[in-house]
Amino acid sequence: MEAATHMLRTGRRGALFEFQMAFRDLRASLERIDLAWSLAWHDVVSRYRGSILGPLWITLSMGLMVLGIGLLWGELFRVPIQQFIPFVALGIVFFGTVTGTINEGCDTFVHAGGMLSQTALPLFTFVWRTVFRSLINLGHHLVIVAVVLVYFGYWRTANYPVAALGLVLLVVNVGWISLLVAIISARFRDIPQAVQSVTQAAAIMTPVFWLPDRIPERYHLILDLNPFYHLLEAVRAPLLGQGVAEHTYLFLAGMAAAGWALAFSIFANTRRRIVHYL
Amino acid sequence: MKPTSPKIGLMKPPPVSISCRDLTLRFPVYGVDAKSLKKHLAKITVGGKLGRSHGATEVTAISGLNLELKAGDRLGLVGHNGSGKTTLLRALSGAYEPDEGSVEVQGHIAALLDLNLGIDPSATxxxxxxxxxxxxxxxxxxxxxxxxxxxxxxxxxxxxxxxxxxxxxxxxxxxxxxxxxxxxxxxLLMDEWxxxxxxxxxxxxxxxxxxxxxxxxxxxxASHDVELLRLYCNKVMRMEGGVASAVTDIKKLDELLAA
CATH class of the missing domain: 3.40.50.300 (P-loop containing nucleotide triphosphate hydrolases)
Known part of the structure; x- marks a missing residue:
C-alpha cells in the first residue's frame, strides 16, 4: 500500500521527464502485478459465467475446427493427417493467442475508462490485464496442443525449452503491439475495425492453415517479412520437433526491441492524454 | 492529558496533506469527427486545415489553483455546474495529470466519485x-x-x-x-454526498x-447543498470558471456565495 500513500503529479517538464513518468507508471504496474492478474482472472470468469465448460467451450470449438480443417484440407493439400493435424492445431492455438491479444488490445483503455478517470491506477496495469487474459485462455487451449502432441507421438521429439523461449518472444512482441493499438484505439475509434482487418488478412497470409514449404521459392518474402510467421514458427516448430531458423530469432528480437521502443515512446508522449481520450 | 508538543500528535511522518501549486488543467474535448482517423486523413488529403490540437477543442477546466490542506481539514467545494469541482477532485485522485503546476497528496486516497466504478453487471x-x-x-x-x-x-x-x-x-x-x-x-474525495x-x-x-x-x-x-456543507465541512472554497477563491472558514459561506 506504500505506493498509494504518496502521489505527486506535475505538469510537463520536457521529454526526459515524460519518459521518467512513463517508467514510473510501468514500475507501479509491476509492483501491483497481482491486480492485473485479478482483473484478467475476473474477466475470464465473468465472460464464461453461465457456460459449464468455461473457456474450455472455446477450446472445444477450436478443437472441432482443427479436426475439420485438418481432415479436409489435409486431403485437399495431399498432406498426411499425422503431419497436417498437429501443424494446424498448433497454428490455430498460438495464432489465436497472437490475434486475440492484439484485437482485445484495442479495448484495453477504452473499457477501463471508468477506473482511469477516478483512480491513480497505472495505465500499464490494463495492458497486462489484456495480456494475462490471453495467457489464461491459452492455458485452456493447451489441452488441444497436449492431445495432438500425445496422439500423434510428437511429444517425444518436441523441444520444450526452445518452445518456451519462443512463447516468451511471442508474448513480448504481442505485448507492444497490444499497447500500441490500445493507445491508438483510445484516440481514434475507427481503429479496432482496421486492426481486425489486418489480423484477418494475416491469418490468410501466414502459414496457419497451409504448409510453408508449399510456397514457391520466389514468394518466400511472404514468409521472411511476415512477423506473424516468425512469431508462430518460434513456438510451433520446436513443438513439432523441428529446428527454428536463426533469422527468426534475430527478426523477433529486433522486432521486440524496435517495437517496444516505438510503443513506449508513444506511450510516454500520450500518457497524460489517454484518460481524456476515453 | 493533551499532548503539549505538536510532535507527539504526529505519530507517523509525513502527515496527511494535500498541496496544489499553480495547478492548471486543460481538457481536450474530442468531438465525433476528431475521434475518426479516416476523417483526419480526409482532411489532410483535401488540404483542410487541422486544428491546433488535432481537431480537439481545448477547455481550461482549472487555472492557477493553489490549495494547501492538512489533517483535520474538511473542505467544501461550491460552484456552478462546469466550474471545475469534479475536475479538481479527479486531479486530486491522481487520475488527471496537471498541464502546469503540481498536485501532491500524502496519505491513502479514496475517491467516491462514481459508485459504479468497476461494477460488472454480469458478475455476482x-x-x-x-x-x-x-x-x-x-x-x-x-x-x-x-x-x-x-x-x-x-x-x-x-x-x-x-x-x-x-x-x-x-x-x-x-x-x-x-x-x-x-x-x-x-x-476522502466525494462528489456530492x-x-x-x-x-x-x-x-x-x-x-x-x-x-x-x-x-x-x-x-x-463538492456539493450544491449548503446545509450539508455547513454540517460536514469546516472550510469552503468557491470555484468559478476554473478559478478558485481563497479557502475560507465555513462560517463565511454566505458571504462567499454572495460574492
Missing amino acids: GYDNIRLRGRIAGLSSRQVDERMDEIAEFSGLGPFLAMPVKTYSAGMQARLAFAAATAVEADV IAVGDADFQKLAHKRLLKLVERAGILVL
Whole structure:
C-alpha cells in the first residue's frame, strides 16, 4: 500500500521527464502485478459465467475446427493427417493467442475508462490485464496442443525449452503491439475495425492453415517479412520437433526491441492524454 | 492529558496533506469527427486545415489553483455546474495529470466519485465486491476479511451470489455503496454526498459515511447543498470558471456565495 500513500503529479517538464513518468507508471504496474492478474482472472470468469465448460467451450470449438480443417484440407493439400493435424492445431492455438491479444488490445483503455478517470491506477496495469487474459485462455487451449502432441507421438521429439523461449518472444512482441493499438484505439475509434482487418488478412497470409514449404521459392518474402510467421514458427516448430531458423530469432528480437521502443515512446508522449481520450 | 508538543500528535511522518501549486488543467474535448482517423486523413488529403490540437477543442477546466490542506481539514467545494469541482477532485485522485503546476497528496486516497466504478453487471455481488476492493488497493486476503462486513451492510443476503444485472436499481446502489465505502482512507474525495437506497438504507449509509469522514484526515466534498456543507465541512472554497477563491472558514459561506 506504500505506493498509494504518496502521489505527486506535475505538469510537463520536457521529454526526459515524460519518459521518467512513463517508467514510473510501468514500475507501479509491476509492483501491483497481482491486480492485473485479478482483473484478467475476473474477466475470464465473468465472460464464461453461465457456460459449464468455461473457456474450455472455446477450446472445444477450436478443437472441432482443427479436426475439420485438418481432415479436409489435409486431403485437399495431399498432406498426411499425422503431419497436417498437429501443424494446424498448433497454428490455430498460438495464432489465436497472437490475434486475440492484439484485437482485445484495442479495448484495453477504452473499457477501463471508468477506473482511469477516478483512480491513480497505472495505465500499464490494463495492458497486462489484456495480456494475462490471453495467457489464461491459452492455458485452456493447451489441452488441444497436449492431445495432438500425445496422439500423434510428437511429444517425444518436441523441444520444450526452445518452445518456451519462443512463447516468451511471442508474448513480448504481442505485448507492444497490444499497447500500441490500445493507445491508438483510445484516440481514434475507427481503429479496432482496421486492426481486425489486418489480423484477418494475416491469418490468410501466414502459414496457419497451409504448409510453408508449399510456397514457391520466389514468394518466400511472404514468409521472411511476415512477423506473424516468425512469431508462430518460434513456438510451433520446436513443438513439432523441428529446428527454428536463426533469422527468426534475430527478426523477433529486433522486432521486440524496435517495437517496444516505438510503443513506449508513444506511450510516454500520450500518457497524460489517454484518460481524456476515453 | 493533551499532548503539549505538536510532535507527539504526529505519530507517523509525513502527515496527511494535500498541496496544489499553480495547478492548471486543460481538457481536450474530442468531438465525433476528431475521434475518426479516416476523417483526419480526409482532411489532410483535401488540404483542410487541422486544428491546433488535432481537431480537439481545448477547455481550461482549472487555472492557477493553489490549495494547501492538512489533517483535520474538511473542505467544501461550491460552484456552478462546469466550474471545475469534479475536475479538481479527479486531479486530486491522481487520475488527471496537471498541464502546469503540481498536485501532491500524502496519505491513502479514496475517491467516491462514481459508485459504479468497476461494477460488472454480469458478475455476482460477491465478485463485484472483490473487484472493487482490489481496485481500491486491498489485497485478496484483506477483501476476504472484510467480505462478511460488507455483505452484511449491503443487506442483500443471498442475492449477493446472483449476477448484479438481476438486481433492482436500489439493490445495485446498495451493493455499490457498501463496496465503495469499505475502504480506509486518509484523504476522502466525494462528489456530492452519496446517500442511496430506501429510507432505512439511507440512514445506515449516512452513518457509515460519517464514520468514514471521521477516520479520514482530510475530506474534500463538492456539493450544491449548503446545509450539508455547513454540517460536514469546516472550510469552503468557491470555484468559478476554473478559478478558485481563497479557502475560507465555513462560517463565511454566505458571504462567499454572495460574492
